[in-house]
Structures are given as C-alpha cells and as structure tokens.
Amino acid sequence: xxxxxxxxxxxxxxxxxxxxxxxxxxxxxxxxxxxxxxxxxxxxxxxxxxxxxxxxxxxxxxxxxxxxxxxxxxxxxxxxxxxxxxxxxxxxxxxxxxxxxxxxxxxxxxxxxxxxxxxxxxxxxxxxxxxxxxxxxxxxxxxxxxxxxxxxxxxxxxxxxxxxxxxxxxxxxxxxxxxxxxxxxxxxxxxxxxxxxxxxxxxxxxxxxxxxxxxxxxxxxxxxxxxxxxxxxxxxxxxxxxxxxxxxxxxxxxxxxxxxxxxxxxxxxxxxxxxxxxxxxxxxxxxxxxxxxxxxxxxxxxxxxxxxxxxxxxxxxxxxxxxxxxxxxxxxxxxxxxxxxxxxxxxxxxxxxxxxxxxxxxxxxxxxxxxxxxxxxxxxxxxxxxxxxxxxxxxxxxxxxxxxxxxxxxxxx
Numbered sequence: 124x125x126x127x128x129x130x131x132x133x134x135x136x137x138x139x140x141x142x143x144x145x146x147x148x149x150x151x152x153x154x155x156x157x158x159x160x161x162x163x164x165x166x167x168x169x170x171x172x173x174x175x176x177x178x179x180x181x182x183x184x185x186x187x188x189x190x191x192x193x194x195x196x197x198x199x200x201x202x203x204x205x206x207x208x209x210x211x212x213x214x215x216x217x218x219x220x221x222x223x224x225x226x227x228x229x230x231x232x233x234x235x236x237x238x239x240x241x242x243x244x245x246x247x248x249x250x251x252x253x254x255x256x257x258x259x260x261x262x263x264x265x266x267x268x269x270x271x272x273x274x275x276x277x278x279x280x281x282x283x284x285x286x287x288x289x290x291x292x293x294x295x296x297x298x299x300x301x302x303x304x305x306x307x308x309x310x311x312x313x314x315x316x317x318x319x320x321x322x323x324x325x326x327x328x329x330x331x332x333x334x335x336x337x338x339x340x341x342x343x344x345x346x347x348x349x350x351x352x353x354x355x356x357x358x359x360x361x362x363x364x365x366x367x368x369x370x371x372x373x374x375x376x377x378x379x380x381x382x383x384x385x386x387x388x389x390x391x392x393x394x395x396x397x398x399x400x401x402x403x404x405x406x407x408x409x410x411x412x413x414x415x416x417x418x419x420x421x422x423x424x425x426x427x428x429x430x431x432x433x434x435x436x437x438x439x440x441x442x443x444x445x446x447x448x449x450x451x452x453x454x455x456x457x458x459x460x461x462x463x464x465x466x467x468x469x470x471x472x473x474x475x476x477x478x479x480x481x482x483x484x485x486x487x488x489x490x491x492x493x494x495x496x497x498x499x500x501x502x503x504x505x506x507x508x509x510x511x512x513x514x515x516x517x518x519x520x521x522x523x524x525x526x527x528x529x530x531x532x533x534x535x536x
Contacts (some may be wrong), residue, residue, distance in 0.1 A: 387476045394471050407495075
C-alpha cells in the first residue's frame with residue numbers, strides 16, 4: 124500500500140468513528156444528514172491539519188487576525204450536524220450560505236441538495252474563498268458556487284432561495300436575507316441576543332410574521348463587515364490578565380472600573396435552584412440575559428485564576444453580570460440532596476465583587492429563582508419584527524429588544 128492509500132484508509136476510519144459518535148450523542152439524527160457527513164471528507168477542506176484533528180469534534184482554526192484571534196475556521200462537527208438537522212434541506216433546493224469558511228459545510232449542503240440543487244456560499248476574504256473552492260474541487264462537489272462578497276447583503280442574482288443559513292454570528296437579521304427567501308423558505312441564523320447569549324434559530328414566515336420553529340444553543344464568530352457586524356471588547360479583570368470579560372456593542376462597560384474587581388469586597392448567595400449534572404442551563408442563561416439590565420456575558424478564566432482562588436468555580440458558559448464597578452458570576456456546588464432516581468444535583472449560586480456586589484448578587488439570585496418557579500418548564504419562542512412595529516402588550520415572560528435592524532421578541536410560551 125502506498126502513502127496515499129494508507130492516508131485514505133486512516134481518514135475513512137477516523138471519519139467513521141467521528142460520525143458514529145455524533146449519531147450516538149444525538150447531534151446527527153436523520154439518515155440523510157448522516158449519509159452526507161459520512162460521504163463528504165472533512166480533511167480535504169482542512170489540508171494543513173493532521174487527520175486526527177480534521178476528524179476531531181472540535182473547530183479547526185484556519186485564519187487569525189493581527190492579535191492572534193481566530194477569524195475563520197472549520198466549525199465543530201457536532202454543531203455542523205445540529206444545524207443541518209435544523210435546516211432540513213430537501214433535494215433540488217436552492218440554498219444560500221453566509222460564511223463559506225473552509226467550504227466543508229457548503230459541500231454538505233451540496234450533497235443534501237443533490238445534482239439538481241444549487242448552493243451559493245459567500246465569504247468576505249479572497250483567501251478564504253480560494254480555499255473553499257479548492258476544498259470543493261478536491262471533494263468533487265460541483266453544485267456549489269463560492270462568491271467573494273459581504274454575506275450580510277446576500278446574493279440577489281441567485282435568489283430566491285429555499286433555505287438560507289448563516290454560519291457566522293449576527294446581532295440582527297439583515298433585511299436581504301428575508302427578502303431573498305422563497306415563499307415557504309426557512310432562515311437559520313446564529314443570533315447573539317443580549318450580552319454573549321447566542322442561539323441558532325430557525326425562522327419561517329407564519330401568519331404574517333417571522334417566527335421560530337426551533338432553536339439550539341450555539342455561538343459563532345461574528346460578521347466582520349458593515350451590516351449586522353458585531354465587534355467585541357475584551358476587558359481584563361485582573362492585572363495578570365487571567366480572567367477576561369467579553370462585552371458586545373449593546374453593553375455599556377467602563378473597563379477601568381472593573382480592572383481589579385476581584386480585590387473588591389466579595390459576596391456569595393446560593394439560590395436553592397438545582398440542576399442534574401449534565402443538564403444544560405441554557406434557558407436559565409437566556410432568562411438572565413433578558414432580565415438583567417446589561418445582559419449576561421462570558422467570562423473566560425485561565426487555570427491559574429482558579430488555582431489561586433481569584434475566582435471560585437465560575438460557570439463555564441455565559442456567566443457574568445456587571446454594572447459600573449460591580450461584577451457577579453454564576454457558580455455551582457454539589458447540592459445537599461440527590462434527585463429521586465439517585466442522580467447527582469448541583470446548586471447554582473452567585474458570587475459578587477465590588478461596591479454593590481451583595482445587592483447585584485441578590486438581584487441575579489432572585490431572577491434565578493423566578494425562572495425556576497414560573498418559567499423553567501416552558502418552551503421559548505422567538506420572533507423577528509420591524510423596528511416600527513407596534514409594541515406588544517406587556518406580559519410575564521415576554522421581552523423585546525431592538526437592534527439596528529430589527530426588534531427581536533423572546534417569549535416563554
């Protein structure tokens with residue numbers, strides 16, 4: 124066997140292992156999506172990555188900005204599978220993808236659309252476009268057209284589309300995406316809602332409004348040019364830069380006021396609200412980002428910050444609430460009791476630092492309990508409205524937030 128044969132055999136084995144895992148864990152649920160992910164070789168789209176990395180369940184970063192931050196990647200395969208399931212592509216459909224990246228996702232879309240279907244994918248950088256075209260050619264996928272341009276304006280010459288999917292994060296929904304959908308079409312976009320809480324939301328036009336037909340927790344790199352772009356500000360919270368607050372354009376932050384917040388007085392409040400060990404707190408995060416004045420933010424911490432005791436077991440997802448020179452974050456500890464079936468439970472608490480740490484930690488804790496008491500068992504729906512739409516009547520569990528392009532309504536139903 125020559126080297127090429129050995130590499131192909133290794134790639135097939137690793138791809139089989141990866142897709143088996145995604146199926147077992149429920150990220151890939153339908154036969155068509157499973158077939159596509161088994162058929163399209165991811166390693167051809169990340170030719171500089173080792174095979175083990177190409178078929179790991181993790182992003183493969185392919186481009187970085189001047190600060191060293193990743194600005195383009197091959198998305199994590201379980202997220203790819205989840206979004207393909209949300210999109211529900213049918214044979215012969217026309218699809219628009221915003222954010223070509225490596226071209227791998229466009230290749231999967233091309234496979235699902237079939238020979239009579241067509242995929243248009245857009246990216247803003249020439250080198251990314253060239254790389255996506257090379258990957259698609261290597262995989263012999265011929266029904267995908269890669270366009271150099273701003274994904275926020277779509278691609279009108281190939282419209283209307285049966286499906287439009289964004290593989291970049293947006294804080295609003297560009298009007299072109301809605302305008303270029305065919306009747307009965309579906310839009311799928313990762314949306315940052317407030318702070319750093321983000322969800323991948325599938326919208327369809329129903330009864331005169333764009334309403335969600337499903338959503339999943341999901342975060343993507345933001346759009347980088349013009350319409351609906353979403354620049355982030357990273358605020359160091361200690362002199363050694365071991366803990367960072369991630370803020371966004373809809374938040375008001377004074378970095379100097381938080382520069383050494385963990386040396387400020389500390390408060391600790393426990394909520395009595397428990398979760399099973401693997402249970403996601405995504406809807407608690409969504410509730411807090413809707414109810415707290417400045418939303419809910421990510422606060423990544425390096426291992427040395429935990430080892431030194433600077434922070435205490437911060438919840439790893441969106442966790443921080445800040446106002447002025449005060450900051451709180453969510454934490455967890457083993458609960459005193461177990462679930463009725465014997466499973467371990469974990470109680471959420473809130474740690475606050477700063478002049479109003481006790482009051483802000485108490486406010487966050489009150490909202491955790493309110494969600495648990497009145498809204499934990501409810502589904503959540505989303506709606507896109509124009510900015511000049513008549514305001515909805517106030518209702519417990521209903522929130523409306525304006526961005527530069529739309530009004531987004533979030534409602535516990």
